[in-house]
Amino acid sequence: MQVAVPGPWSPLFGRLTLAAIPYDNPILVATFAGVAVVGLVVVAAVLYYKKLGYLWREWLTTVDHKKIGVMYVILGLVMLLRGFADALMIRTQQAMAIGPNSPGVLGAQHGYLPPFHFDQVYSAHGTAMILFAATPILTGLTNIVVPLQIGARDMAFPYMNALSLWLTVAGAALVMISLFVGDFSAAGWVGLIPLTELPYSPGVGVDYWMWAIQISSIGTTLNAINMIVTIIKMRAPGMGWFRLPVFTWTTLSTNIIGLTAFPVLGVALALLGADRYLGAHFYTAGNGGNLMLYTNLFWIWGHPEVYFLVLPAFGIMSEIIPTFSEKPLFGYTTMVAATFAIAGISWAVWLHHFFTMAAGPDVNGFFSIATMLVGIPTGVKVFNWMFTLYRGRLTFATPMLWCLYGLFLLLAGGITGMMLAIPAINYTVHNSVFVIAHFHCMVLLVVTAIFAAVAYWFPKVFGFALNETLGRGFFWTFSTATTITFLAMFALGFEGETRRLDYIYDPAWRPMLWTEEFGIALYCVSLVYFVLMLYVSLRDRVPAAADPWHSARTLEFLTPSPVPFYNFAVTPEVNARDELAWRRQHGLEHARPEAFEPIHMPSNSGLSFITGMCALAMGFGLIWRIWWLAGAGLLGIVLVVIIRSFDKNLGYEIQPAEVAAMEEDLSLGGIIAEQPKRAPLTEAEAH
């Protein structure tokens, strides 16, 4: 039943041989050297400062939603950097390989990347950016913010929260390992069928892509369950449904999408795995298979995934715009309704990704109209934000600047999206870079919202704000780079440039391609600003107040900065929709409880981290067909599940005196503080 693969195979190493290490590729060797140096510096620093124990006790084994959220965001930023490096390589290749007389270096006939390497780069770019950068960062932000916004101590299932993170890390690690061991998929981030089938991609690239997504998407699905239960069951007293902050509403709708959509991706990839590993014929052209089944299944997940990304971005904007307009959000109820309308319609639009597949005009017409319907609730949101801004007392801090630029991107991406929703236009520009420019407007809207959110909530988590001057430099360079790059790309799309070109056959496109390259260079400048912003902010660490913006409206800004690991010393009673604004209005924002009660907290556990590492070993074993390693990884996961099932750890309690001390000295309970070892509760104490 198992399919024979070309090349050598041994029981010990499977398909893995020394030839899989790309030591003859100077680009990858240089990258490896860079990664190795940075990795060694980090490891040496951890050992030199004797922080290995701290790292294990406080981070790798943590179940604290804020630390897990921060690790999600760090993972996402690393992958964002990786995806950006891929973008830089794509743009540079296209700027170099123009016309038949363009020179070639490093083994390429034109430019510097041979076609197979170029194909891997754009495949990795999409996969890294969407699944391992945007998705984890947004998951991290919701992890950090939502429990605080609803007045909860933690997520509903803290252990499962850590498990979700480590499964995502395992998936991202596979993408990174593929850089230096073997190769990555050359079939696009969507997995173009039948290119992903074994006869057309006999290497391990597609397997890396497939297992990385499969493992991480289990983590995302588990997180969706966790988030939905948290919002439904863990709200503080008085936090009724229509007092929920809009970011929490969008998180709820996003995770309903995640819970219902990600299993479809899992099935689509499992069937592909059956084809590649077991010789099944789900997606082959003959033997009862159907190529389009894959495309259909992929986009049944793929389009809801777009809203999985964009709805939290809308939620972030709905929090930040009122704060910096010093007004309540205009049209709260319609905002919530629009959020769920978008989520609902997201399930009936996926076919617009393949209008040109040859479905009849009735089918294309249905999906065209359904797609256009998305514009109505989105328009409601835009008008609500504009009416919030109207006659507001506006402050243009960096989070606000990012949101306003996000509005511009939403307009550009939304209008071109309406164009693409018309099948006749879609037939004309299908597969051109016009489509790429359109969806980059949308995903960059997500990225701008992410940077807005990072700047907005950073002081809450770490107790000091990001440097505003360098933040503005970062904003202006990044937004200018985005505008330049993608305006040029829209123009190239109209001129007929198709996507994924490693060689540009029409020299007339040179000016616009070089304009794009200039935009990418400006992105590099923005990256320098970003790093400087982090460095200067960390160096200066100017303490932030509980409400660092002095006009925040929601519950999370009621907690001190940095927020202690137990979140609220006393579970808050919620009186209004914008609780902090209500308390400010009534002179209660500085009110402190007279007495504290013991706080019950979950204990840390290393089992979720071990599960993630077992999943990584299993994935690596499956990719290289090292069956013993895959089996050992799976066995490890099963053993951990059994061990966890018999684990009777009931958590621990923080006593009132300790809570009072930590409320007095915030550094004792902050995110970087090391906590003393606390004994778990006994069965009798728990009762």
Add this chain to the structure above:
Amino acid sequence: MSAPHTNPLDHPEVRMASAWRYISGFIASMVLMQAAFIVTLRQHPPYEQYALTIAGLALASLVSQAALFFGLDISRAQIWKSVSLVLTVPLFVLSVGLTVWMFQSLAARTMLMPATTMQPTLLQ
């Protein structure tokens, strides 16, 4: 101090199933899946009857797993889970229904071949 929450047997809303339910659920799932596998391999009945048989076996499998593994019913403790499952039905109908419609349209326009060699779609 929080309420006792260490024993799942005290909480019917989180208690899943008993040994006999797990065993019988496992047997029911295996038998139904195996039956579907055999029916698919043989493909003796006419296409329409075959599709209905497969759909029926899938539904029976789903119901047996929901009832035996997850203990879903309409009791006060379980109704919210049962309702959650029912709420996925519209999504199921939407995604499967639109997929069937699309493939039917696609087959008519791209799979032009003699009727005798053509595999019918679910709408034909």
